[in-house]
Amino acid sequence: MATVYVAGVGMTKFGRSPQTLTELCCEAVSRALSDSAIQEIEALYLGVMNPEEFTGDSNIASRIAEALGLTGLPALRIETASSAGAAAFHAAFQAVASGSYRHVLVLGGEKMTHLSTSATTRILAEVIDRQERQCGATMPALAAMITERYRKRYRLSPARLERLLCRVAMKNHLNGSRNPYAQFQQAITEQTYFSSKFVSTPLRLYDCSPITDGAAAAILTSEKTDVAVSGVGQGTGPVSLRERDSFTSFRATQIAAARAYRMAGISPREIDFAEVHDAFTSFEIISTEDLGFFPAGRGGDAVEEGKTALDGPLPVNPSGGLKSRGHPVGASGVAQLVEVVRGLRGSAGAKLKREAKRALAQSTGGLGTNNFVTIVERTDSPLMKNLPLPPAPPPGRKRPAIKRTQPPALSExxxxxxxxxxxxxxxxxxxxxxxxxxxxxxxxxxxxxxxxxxxxxxxxxxxxxxxxxxxxxxxxxxxxxxxxxxxxxxxxxxxxxxxxxxxxxxxxx
Amino acid sequence: MATVYVAGVGMTKFGRSPQTLTELCCEAVSRALSDSAIQEIEALYLGVMNPEEFTGDSNIASRIAEALGLTGLPALRIETASSAGAAAFHAAFQAVASGSYRHVLVLGGEKMTHLSTSATTRILAEVIDRQERQCGATMPALAAMITERYRKRYRLSPARLERLLCRVAMKNHLNGSRNPYAQFQQAITEQTYFSSKFVSTPLRLYDCSPITDGAAAAILTSEKTDVAVSGVGQGTGPVSLRERDSFTSFRATQIAAARAYRMAGISPREIDFAEVHDAFTSFEIISTEDLGFFPAGRGGDAVEEGKTALDGPLPVNPSGGLKSRGHPVGASGVAQLVEVVRGLRGSAGAKLKREAKRALAQSTGGLGTNNFVTIVERTDSPLMKNLPLPPAPPPGRKRPAIKRTQPPALSExxxxxxxxxxxxxxxxxxxxxxxxxxxxxxxxxxxxxxxxxxxxxxxxxxxxxxxxxxxxxxxxxxxxxxxxxxxxxxxxxxxxxxxxxxxxxxxxx
Missing domain, CATH: 2.40.50.840 (OB fold (Dihydrolipoamide Acetyltransferase, E2P))
Structure with missing residues (x-):
């Protein structure tokens, strides 16, 4: 297995854009190219969540390859709901690690803001279980139900939960205010947070990531650069809430993290900073627990104590996260890696207090159903002295067991x-x-x-x-x-x- | 690079089905499992073209993984329009070849017949260029324009073209009549063909593959079985007709074929039979030329001379092809490989006259924009004596050249x-x-x-x-x-x- 390096990264400014999806993608690639010594690529891995319904165009891989002047080369679209960008990154990683290609282009993008909020909400809700959707559930509604359960399980008063969520929102908006690529570049006050309306109790508008246009790109290569990918992991979880054994953690993240740490040969303590999928503020808290940064139920305390602040011991979402940078669904997974690489190079908008050697990106697909963890290191970091990396640990294995059971009849x-x-x-x-x-x-x-x-x-x-x-x-x-x-x-x-x-x-x- | 073997294959009967996409997928997997010595898998590669619009559900990889009892394992959806199944197969091949996984499940499926023909046509037309669509162009319309151009270029009279297309339709329906998995299991007469209505001149109803429900699955492994994948290739082509330099061949197929042949170390002459993407009868003729089976412009003669018939020297679509087996878009690419493996094992419905050692599957995404070629061999074939296979040939390489030019103004x-x-x-x-x-x-x-x-x-x-x-x-x-x-x-x-x-x-x- 060849070691996979990042040759260059680039992204558009996230936000409401007059550009088409294709134009956004071209801009991101053009920026990644100007950041990269590698100028020729062998394949395109594209992460887009739902161009079919957002833009009315399918066959998106060929379409984007053509706009990039790459017609002829292999182009694949990879999709795992809102983690599609991370999925494309992982597939590209595997392709380079296997020696199939030496230089590949990873691209994530989504165009969303041209539709009404109601249309966008409907499209995003298609990721959740059909029966739950029929009751009127949306992504924010299910996230809110997970949050309420988390509050109950860890015996937080409603007021304390609100305070913790507010701290996440304030931290991420403060970080975003220093990121020129972020959709919202303004810090918010406690008052702004508490005066924002409820989307779905206990989640307010400022607990939810916005609707965004944007694209992000990375060039992966087997030729040594200053940054390498040292661990990747993917895990899946049940689509419906009904099928879960835990509502206060995401098993898919835990599986993905375990595999990525094992591949990188490190423990969570050795991560210097992280970009975490904070589609909802509470998900940042839960994810930092699933990633092993903090014990279960203590992720909120960590935020309150400033542990995840820019100047804390483990900055989380120094870029502003999905909350403040924005969340063009297919792009977010790649954008996290763009930010992580910039953070390691010291070229990110929000400067870390301490020099970072190793960082982690975590991306969530759907309601925590298809999640990815990626660990990226500077090649001058201690572990990276022993290149090439050891082979990946053996993956898990399962026997398909097809569920033929009808859903249970409704009780009284x-x-x-x-x-x-x-x-x-x-x-x-x-x-x-x-x-x-x-x-x-x-x-x-x-x-x-x-x-x-x-x-x-x-x-x-x-x-x-x-x-x-x-x-x-x-x-x-x-x-x-x-x-x-x-x-x-x-x-x-x-x-x-x-x-x-x-x-x-x-x-x- | 590890050699990749096929452990088992299975598919549903293709046609109009009361089952949901999930149920179809489960049935295909269950059949592949009962054909396979490998019962535990490590990852799912899913090819579906457009479940978002066909079924109203997104996040399909997690959804299908859950139905299969595989929650926890990595699950990716891969999409390249109508070649999505082949794309999933190729991504799975790379994952096993790279040593990332030892046993993976490839699954292709699509549910289409529950929608009106007009809705299905609209969804399928989203793969083509937007400006061309705005004029009223559909997939059959563009295929018809390619066919008309082919007729002109190779100086065929309208009557002769019709006769050749009729021969393709008759051959594939005859083959399909022996395939218990085919949507149409009836041979057709010349009269049936000529009495069918024009969909888009010169293409009649019997020149077009039908709208179909179905799923197909294959289990790939690094453990030796009786069948191995010896060559894979992918190529892309321009989405719009306007951007093409040839309307009578598909560059994407030529690129994919060249790479697959090179990897397998063979020439087209060494293929014993082939499954070719005959979404339209004329595309079978063109594709057999692009694959190097016949010189350009002679694919039609080959059909007329019976060269591609079941008892000919190079049977093409012994399964009945998309034309007669049916075309559940995401499933077709995997179904071709199911048929190819069965053909090599002598277990297919339509029996080949001669024992086959090596076969090829060719899948087309969109209007020839994202195409795949896969070569599969019996492990007792001459080339396969020297396992493991040599490393894959180096891929092509391109520098992204972003097209900023506006489309030209309309001339008078x-x-x-x-x-x-x-x-x-x-x-x-x-x-x-x-x-x-x-x-x-x-x-x-x-x-x-x-x-x-x-x-x-x-x-x-x-x-x-x-x-x-x-x-x-x-x-x-x-x-x-x-x-x-x-x-x-x-x-x-x-x-x-x-x-x-x-x-x-x-x-x-």
Whole structure:
């Protein structure tokens, strides 16, 4: 396995752009080329999440190859939802590591801002489970439900959770204010954060990454440069919330991280800074735990204590992250690597306090369903003295076990596992929309929409029923519970004896 | 580079199916597993062209991995338009060849028949150039224009072209009638062919592959089996017709074939049979030329002479091809390899006359824009005695040259380079719709729609103008030409002297 180096990186400014997807991609490549000693490439690996629906064009790999004057060369589009850019980077890494190619171009891009927020939300929601979508769930809604569950599990008060999320948003906006490529280059105050509206409780507008246009590119090579890729890992997780055994961590990130660390021969402690997929502020906290930077449930404290700040011991998202740099979905995975390489070279907008030798990028596809971890090092770092790198550790292995089971029938009762109130609803749903994940007595999980938004609390008992194909829940009120208890009690009372008739009296007809 | 073997293959019956995409994929994998000694895999490579628009679900790699019980393992979706299945196969090949994985699952699938033909045509047309689409061009329309140009270039009479295309359709339907997995398992007569309606002149319904549901799977491994992959190649070509220097061959196939032959260390003569991407009958003829089986312009003769028949010296599409087996776009590239492996093992539905040692599969993405060639051999074939295979030949290399030029302004006049009359028009266009590729005096090409469908002929002079953003052409009639000549003549006649006034006469007011 050949060692894979980064020859050059480049990206467009992220934000609302008048350029087409193709133009954005060309600009990113042109910048990567002017950063690179390697000028000729052998293949194109393109990460775009959904050009079909965002732009109305498919066959995107050939299209972009043509615009780049690369027609003739192999061009592949790789897609794993919002981690498509990272997926393209990993596929390109494998191609160079295998010796199939010596120099390849990795490109990630997405054009989103020309559509309405409602259209964009609908397209982004296609990554989630169909049944959950039918209840009105969107990406922010499911992220909010994960956040609420996290709060409950780690016994944070609502006020404390808000404070922690606010700190993530403030840190990333402050970092972004120093990044000329970021969509938002303004620090925000606590007041700005707290005056922003709820998208889906407990997540506010400032907890969610924006809708963005942009592209990012990197040239990978087997010829030695100043930066090398020392570890890569990918993991997948269940698409639906219903199928998960944990709502407060992403197994896919843990798998990807374990593999990347093993390949690089390091532990999380040896990472100098990281770009983490903060599509939602709470996801940054969870991901820093999944990456092993902090113990489970302590990621929030770390932010509060300034550990992940630019001048902290482990800066997280020095670029501003998805939150402030923006999130053109297919581009983000490559943009993280652009920022990581710049950070290692000391050429990033936001300067790290200490010189960094080794950095990590973590990208999340969908609701944590297809995640990537990449470790990049300066070739003058201690580990990199022993090039070429040792062979990659053996991967995991599984026997396909095709699930033929029908989803369980809807129970009549259950308890709220987690919930949210969605204020930015998809078309066809009126805000505010209560959504909850309900666990029935058999342990099955159901996504359902609430009859109203009151009395929501994790652990509350609910009634479940189907209305027009959608699961609907009603929180049991005290009155309902009293009535239920009475009913049960009455069922134990022996039936009254049949009414005695007065002898001699005729029956009325 | 490790040698890559095929451990098992499987596919669903192709056709109109009540199953979902996920169910189709699971069935194909389950069949591949029961054909394979390898039961545990390390990664999933999934080729699907457009699940976003065909099924309304994105994040398809995680989704299918979950249905297969493979959650946790790396899962990538690879897409190159209608060759997505072949692209996934190639990416999986590279992953095993590089030693990244030992056993991987390749899966191709598409669900299409639940949509209207008009919706499917629109989705499929998104692979072609936007400006060409705006004129009303569809995949069959552009294929028809290529076919018409081929006819002209090789001086075939319209009747002879029809006869050749009919022979391809008859051969593939006859082969398909022996394939239990084929969508159409009935041979067709000349009469059936000639009584079928024109989709886009000169292509009839029986020249076009159908709309199909289906999935196909293969398990690749580095452990020796009876069949090995000895050569792979990929090439890209321009998306638009306007940018091509040849309309009668696909450069992308030629590049892919050259690389695959070089890797396998063989010449086209050493192929025993081939599965070729016959999305249109004429494409089978062109592709057999691009693959070097027959000289340019002689692919049709070869069909007529029975050279590509099941009992001929080089059977082409013994499975029935896309034409008769059906064309679930993302699945076709993998299905070809399923058929090729079965053909080598002698377990295919249609039996070859002679035992085959080495076979080739060729897959086309879009209008010949992203093409793949794969060579598969029995491990007891002469070349395969010397395993492992030698390293792959060095790939091509290019310097990105970003095209900043605006498309040329529409000229006022030009000549018809090729044309078609489209009878199955996209929404918003009334049939019959004349479409032509026009070359102006500067050599620029323009796609345009005709004012009417008469007087169409390659080489005819036309006027060009823009109507509502669309290019429209009018064939110059004899009368127009006479008028034009007169105008030119008149412009040379000196202007008449100013009218002399009679002296003494007053001017009328």
């Amino acid at each position: 009762e259950g308890r709220i596992e987690t919930f949210t109130v969605l204020y930015v609803t998809p078309d066809g749903f009126l805000p505010p929309l209560a959504l909850a994940l309900i666990r029935d007595r058999q342990g099955s999980l159901f996504m359902a929409q609430g009859e109203d938004v009151s009395h929501l609390k994790i652990g509350r008992e609910v009634y479940l029923r189907q209305v027009g194909g959608r699961n609907v829940f009603t929180v049991k009120s005290h009155l309902m519970k009293v009535r239920e208890a009475l009913k049960k009690l009455l069922s134990r009372v022996p039936p009254l004896p049949a009414q005695r008739r007065r002898p001699g009296k005729k029956e009325t007809p | 006049e030009g000549r018809i380079e090729t044309f078609t009359v489209l009878y199955v028009t996209p929404d918003g266009f009334l049939p019959p719709l004349a479409l032509a590729l026009i070359r102006d005096r500067q050599g620029s090409l323009f796609m345009a729609q005709g004012e009417d469908v008469s007087h169409l002929k390659i080489g005819r002079e036309v006027y060009l103008r823009q109507v509502g953003g669309r290019n429209v052409f009018t064939v110059k009639s004899h009368l127009m030409k006479v008028r034009e000549a007169l105008k030119k003549l008149l412009s040379r006649v000196p202007p008449l002297p100013a009218q002399r006034r009679r002296p003494g006469k007053k001017e009328t007011p």
